[in-house]
Amino acid sequence: MTIASGLVAACRKSGRLRSNCTVIIGRENPMPHLPVNFCSNCGAKVAYRIPPGDSIPRHLCDQCGTIHYRNPLLVIGSIPETDERVLLCRRAIEPRLGFWTLPAGFMELGETTAQGAIRETLEEANARIELDEVFTMLSVPHVDQVHLYYRAKLLDLDFSPGAESLEVALFHERDIPWNELAFRTVSATLRLYYADRRAGAYKFHADVIRLAG
Ligand code: ZN
Numbered sequence: 001m002t003i004a005s006g007l008v009a010a011c012r013k014s015g016r017l018r019s020n021c022t023v024i025i026g027r028e029n030p031m032p033h034l035p036v037n038f039c040s041n042c043g044a045k046v047a048y049r050i051p052p053g054d055s056i057p058r059h060l061c062d063q064c065g066t067i068h069y070r071n072p073l074l075v076i077g078s079i080p081e082t083d084e085r086v087l088l089c090r091r092a093i094e095p096r097l098g099f100w101t102l103p104a105g106f107m108e109l110g111e112t113t114a115q116g117a118i119r120e121t122l123e124e125a126n127a128r129i130e131l132d133e134v135f136t137m138l139s140v141p142h143v144d145q146v147h148l149y150y151r152a153k154l155l156d157l158d159f160s161p162g163a164e165s166l167e168v169a170l171f172h173e174r175d176i177p178w179n180e181l182a183f184r185t186v187s188a189t190l191r192l193y194y195a196d197r198r199a200g201a202y203k204f205h206a207d208v209i210r211l212a213g
Pocket of ligand 1: 039040041042043044061062063064065066
């Protein structure tokens with residue numbers, strides 16, 4: 001059992017995972033909807049209720065008073081481009097192992113969004129980029145995430161698969177494996193990218209990805 005499938009099983013057991021959520025958990029959301037049972041500060045069992053002065057139920061510890069806030073995560077990636085080709089990575093990890101993605105991953109503590117995009121591209125594709133503007137900001141509320149993609153110039157062709165990639169390759173638009181893309185934020189970003197390119201100007205796009213079905 002992979003870590004991801006174990007989490008799915010745990011989530012289903014807890015009744016907190018809708019059945020069609022499986023494609024979007026894992027690296028993009030390693031702890032989806034898992035309950036907080038114990039206080040990470042003192043170890044006591046936590047309650048779940050609206051704290052005084054708040055309007056949303058929180059996990060709170062009656063023993064030490066800690067409120068365990070949980071907020072959306074930011075996934076940051078790039079659209080590395082050279083000679084009208086875009087670099088994609090084929091995933092070596094679940095979820096969506098074997099599917100293609102733009103280089104992207106969770107923003108780390110202490111870094112900027114730009115640093116995150118450059119780091120993820122280096123980690124997943126051993127590729128060096130120069131960032132252009134932020135291109136898409138896609139809210140994915142059913143998994144409590146926001147995905148942010150930068151346009152970017154690939155600085156050289158000396159790329160190779162990182163630890164989380166099976167292969168890395170450059171694609172012309174006509175060759176993009178649309179049916180083998182890992183995530184809807186990736187396909188949405190690529191469709192907007194090519195639409196803007198045909199229109200002759202790249203714009204910033206903010207949109208929402210809803211739960212399918
Ligand atoms: Zn506590």
